[in-house]
Amino acid sequence: MKQTDTLKTGEMFAILSILIATRASDSTASLFTQKTQNAFWYVPFISLLVILPSLFLLFYLLKKYQDKHLIEMMETVLGGWGSKIIGLLIFISAFLLMGLGNESYVSQIKILYFPEAPGITIALIFFIVVYFSAKKGWKVIGFVSKVLLPFFLLSSVVLIALISNDIVVDRIFPFFGTGMQDVLWEGVRKGSLFYEVFLVTIAYTSFEKTTYFRKGVIIGLLFSITQLITFFFIYATTYDYNSIEKMSFPFHDLTQYVNIGSFITNIETFFMVFWILASFIRFTIYLYIITWIFASLFHIKYIESLLLPIGFFNLIISIIPENVIMNELVFRDALLNYTTPLLISFPVLLWIVALAKGDLKKQ
Amino acid sequence: MIQSKKTRSKKTNSNKKTAINPNTKEQIESLKQLFSAEINKDFCHRTVFVNFNKKNAYLFYYSSIVNSDKIEQAIVRPLLEHDGETYENVLTNESFKIIDTLEQVIDHINSGKVVIFSEGEAVAYSLDVAQFQHRNVSPSANESVVRGPQEAFTESLHVNISLIRKQIRDKQLITTASTVGKRSKQDVTLIYIADLVNKEVLQDVEERLRDINTDNVRNVELLEQFLEERPYSIFPSIYYTERPDNAAAYIEDGHIVLLMDSSSACLILPVTFFTFFQSPEDRYSRFMFGNFSRIVRIIGFYLTTMISATYVALANYHSEMIPLDLMLAITSSRERVPFPLIIEVLIMEVAFELIREAGIRIPSALGPTIGIVGALILGQAAVEANIISPIIVIVSALSGLTSFAISDVSLNYTVRITRFMFIIAAGFMGMLTLMGALLLWIMYAASLKSFGVPYLSPVAPTFRSPKDTIFRKAIRNEHFRPGQLRPKDMRKK
Numbered sequence: 001m002k003q004t005d006t007l008k009t010g011e012m013f014a015i016l017s018i019l020i021a022t023r024a025s026d027s028t029a030s031l032f033t034q035k036t037q038n039a040f041w042y043v044p045f046i047s048l049l050v051i052l053p054s055l056f057l058l059f060y061l062l063k064k065y066q067d068k069h070l071i072e073m074m075e076t077v078l079g080g081w082g083s084k085i086i087g088l089l090i091f092i093s094a095f096l097l098m099g100l101g102n103e104s105y106v107s108q109i110k111i112l113y114f115p116e117a118p119g120i121t122i123a124l125i126f127f128i129v130v131y132f133s134a135k136k137g138w139k140v141i142g143f144v145s146k147v148l149l150p151f152f153l154l155s156s157v158v159l160i161a162l163i164s165n166d167i168v169v170d171r172i173f174p175f176f177g178t179g180m181q182d183v184l185w186e187g188v189r190k191g192s193l194f195y196e197v198f199l200v201t202i203a204y205t206s207f208e209k210t211t212y213f214r215k216g217v218i219i220g221l222l223f224s225i226t227q228l229i230t231f232f233f234i235y236a237t238t239y240d241y242n243s244i245e246k247m248s249f250p251f252h253d254l255t256q257y258v259n260i261g262s263f264i265t266n267i268e269t270f271f272m273v274f275w276i277l278a279s280f281i282r283f284t285i286y287l288y289i290i291t292w293i294f295a296s297l298f299h300i301k302y303i304e305s306l307l308l309p310i311g312f313f314n315l316i317i318s319i320i321p322e323n324v325i326m327n328e329l330v331f332r333d334a335l336l337n338y339t340t341p342l343l344i345s346f347p348v349l350l351w352i353v354a355l356a357k358g359d360l361k362k363q
Numbered sequence: 364m365i366q367s368k369k370t371r372s373k374k375t376n377s378n379k380k381t382a383i384n385p386n387t388k389e390q391i392e393s394l395k396q397l398f399s400a401e402i403n404k405d406f407c408h409r410t411v412f413v414n415f416n417k418k419n420a421y422l423f424y425y426s427s428i429v430n431s432d433k434i435e436q437a438i439v440r441p442l443l444e445h446d447g448e449t450y451e452n453v454l455t456n457e458s459f460k461i462i463d464t465l466e467q468v469i470d471h472i473n474s475g476k477v478v479i480f481s482e483g484e485a486v487a488y489s490l491d492v493a494q495f496q497h498r499n500v501s502p503s504a505n506e507s508v509v510r511g512p513q514e515a516f517t518e519s520l521h522v523n524i525s526l527i528r529k530q531i532r533d534k535q536l537i538t539t540a541s542t543v544g545k546r547s548k549q550d551v552t553l554i555y556i557a558d559l560v561n562k563e564v565l566q567d568v569e570e571r572l573r574d575i576n577t578d579n580v581r582n583v584e585l586l587e588q589f590l591e592e593r594p595y596s597i598f599p600s601i602y603y604t605e606r607p608d609n610a611a612a613y614i615e616d617g618h619i620v621l622l623m624d625s626s627s628a629c630l631i632l633p634v635t636f637f638t639f640f641q642s643p644e645d646r647y648s649r650f651m652f653g654n655f656s657r658i659v660r661i662i663g664f665y666l667t668t669m670i671s672a673t674y675v676a677l678a679n680y681h682s683e684m685i686p687l688d689l690m691l692a693i694t695s696s697r698e699r700v701p702f703p704l705i706i707e708v709l710i711m712e713v714a715f716e717l718i719r720e721a722g723i724r725i726p727s728a729l730g731p732t733i734g735i736v737g738a739l740i741l742g743q744a745a746v747e748a749n750i751i752s753p754i755i756v757i758v759s760a761l762s763g764l765t766s767f768a769i770s771d772v773s774l775n776y777t778v779r780i781t782r783f784m785f786i787i788a789a790g791f792m793g794m795l796t797l798m799g800a801l802l803l804w805i806m807y808a809a810s811l812k813s814f815g816v817p818y819l820s821p822v823a824p825t826f827r828s829p830k831d832t833i834f835r836k837a838i839r840n841e842h843f844r845p846g847q848l849r850p851k852d853m854r855k856k
Binding site for chain 1: 677680681683684686791792793794795796798799801802803805806807809810812815816817819820822823824825826847849
């Protein structure tokens with residue numbers, strides 16, 4: 001039978017939105033506030049601008065080398081060794097980011113909802129769910145993302161509606177927070193906020209048509225940046241500039257703050273349900289993508305059999321940091337800063353090599 | 364390797380053919396022996412002296428499955444009295460057939476036909492006079508509707524096909540038969556509209572029917588288990604219905620319907636999750652009314668799968684979510700109950716399942732007893748004895764009753780099993796594990812396929828379709844057939 005289970009724009013949109021827009025609900029916001037205070041809400045926009053030329057260059061290359069995904073395209077351009085080095089760099093930074101992100105989510109769950117449970121148990125549950133979901137394959141991940149995305153949107157709309165009374169727009173001033181230079185510099189350094197867009201190009205060929213992929217990425221990116229800025233704006237205008245620095249988990253603080261009428265006052269669990277589901281899917285996608293990158297780097301056919309070792313090592317990485325502060329403010333901050341130049345430079349490198357080889361003129 | 368072995372053995376099986384012995388005396392003796400004529404009481408053999416060729420003819424049939432009047436009228440009398448050239452001229456019944464192998468003879472006798480041997484001929488003649496006993500057409504018992512036709516299928520293939528043909532007067536409505544079973548050969552009838560159905564799905568079904576390797580498949584209920592891809596799955600992948608109007612609606616969308624002689628229901632395939640979720644009445648009711656009952660059903664679906672698990676999670680791990688007054692009421696009512704909350708919930712859920720199972724099996728004369736025992740002992744007395752707290756009765760009654768909103772029998776089981784999985788998951792670490800279980804459940808559902816059609820289509824993956832999933836559009840705005848089936852004709856004109 002002609003294939004009936006193909007991925008389309010909707011799935012790509014859902015995958016990318018879950019990968020990036022869920023950043024609004026984790027500790028990324030508090031990471032930004034350390035350097036920029038209440039100006040952090042438009043930092044993602046600066047980061048996007050920084051990363052955009054490289055992203056378009058990468059897309060341009062993928063379009064030129066038809067029917068090849070990220071790693072295959074790199075191999076054609078750079079040859080065996082060059083592509084392996086850059087591919088490994090991409091893989092390792094993504095792997096570490098996932099591990100640290102994992103620890104960040106686990107400690108959020110632990111601190112906010114299960115203070116007495118050992119962190120390793122939560123990490124293990126997280127790992128089990130993510131591993132078994134990822135095992136179902138890329139297409140299923142896409143379908144489920146698409147089915148569940150409306151529910152996530154609904155919950156964030158409810159949250160926005162409930163908090164809207166407490167927003168004081170004047171709190172965006174001083175507009176440049178700690179100073180224009182600091183804000184710009186922070187935005188530039190955190191270009192890796194959109195790391196997932198680069199990673200997801202590994203799935204370039206898995207769609208019915210590659211135009212679906214491109215369309216999905218562009219719409220997903222637009223949507224994600226809107227969602228990020230909306231939520232960051234809400235944090236900035238709800239908490240104001242002095243207290244925002246001290247918020248570790250602004251999203252959860254928000255959900256604990258809001259209430260429905262005077263009878264139901266603690267509704268954070270309602271939002272936590274959707275947040276946990278979204279985090280599960282987010283890490284499922286992440287695990288699958290980095291395993292995919294690893295597998296295609298070394299030409300391993302069965303991605304599913306690599307999920308367990310890679311997922312397990314990730315679990316180990318995630319329990320290394322001693323505490324959430326170290327993890328967030330030292331390791332993750334540094335890693336995000338170091339990956340940005342990699343992301344900005346490698347598409348340029350690819351483009352220059354491809355240009356020198358004359359591949360781009362033929363078509 | 365295994366595949367090739369299989370096909371080879373099949374070939375040798377189907378190639379085994381014995382020609383009919385022209386020495387009729389010997390042939391008849393061996394046939395009698397084959398059917399154990401001396402001890403088999405309803406196996407009949409008669410000898411008639413044929414008028415037109417002045418030779419003996421020998422009739423073989425099972426008296427219990429044929430219409431004996433018809434034999435007298437259509438076979439014996441013409442043979443005794445009429446003149447003619449050949450058997451074909453004399454026996455003018457529409458089912459007259461000439462057969463030439465012993466295997467065919469055996470098949471035909473078994474399926475209620477009269478087989479006639481003529482002295483000295485190497486062929487036999489068969490006439491269909493079958494009259495299997497069956498019930499009359501009666502109203503549907505398990506899928507009742509308020510608005511819509513009441514007829515249900517009955518245990519007769521002919522009646523069932525006529526019930527479908529009554530609703531689809533289309534020359535392209537095809538009924539083909541294939542046989543299943545190695546020892547007892549049963550006909551499975553496939554019904555579809557030839558210029559709509561997807562050829563590949565049809566071939567797939569026919570292939571799977573051919574591959575069934577067992578002695579006997581008595582009815583569609585057993586056939587379903589032989590056909591499905593994943594016998595251990597908690598999700599059904601073939602739709603089972605006893606309503607001919609439902610079957611006709613699916614045939615018109617390009618699905619395939621399977622019927623068998625001794626089943627008062629049919630199988631419909633390929634299907635998706637939404638097939639099981641819907642009830643035929645949703646379409647017979649007007650747009651607003653139908654969608655209203657869909658809303659009620661989706662609430663029922665949520666409650667029956669999640670309410671007990673949610674209660675366990677909230678009360679155990681997220682008690683701050685429950686408003687204070689309610690929380691105090693719950694706590695004070697649980698004060699004297701010795702069990703942990705999850706045990707309490709499980710006791711009540713299991714009790715409800717027991718009442719339900721007993722209610723189905725209990726002889727109807729004893730029916731009211733179950734209500735009294737269930738309501739009084741399990742509700743009132745268990746609370747008074749401090750085995751469970753009153754709120755658990757409410758929660759489990761809610762989750763039990765709402766499960767009846769899922770009208771389909773197969774999905775109903777899925778939902779009930781799921782409920783227990785979720786309760787146990789919620790008992791581990793509240794919402795964290797409950798959501799993990801839910802995600803894995805959805806992932807599993809999304810990975811399923813029914814005869815090549817993804818289980819959650821046309822939602823994910825998307826297809827052009829009538830968009831009849833959780834909600835439906837107004838009937839006059841449905842322009843397409845479900846695209847996930849890849850029908851030959853997409854447009855409903």
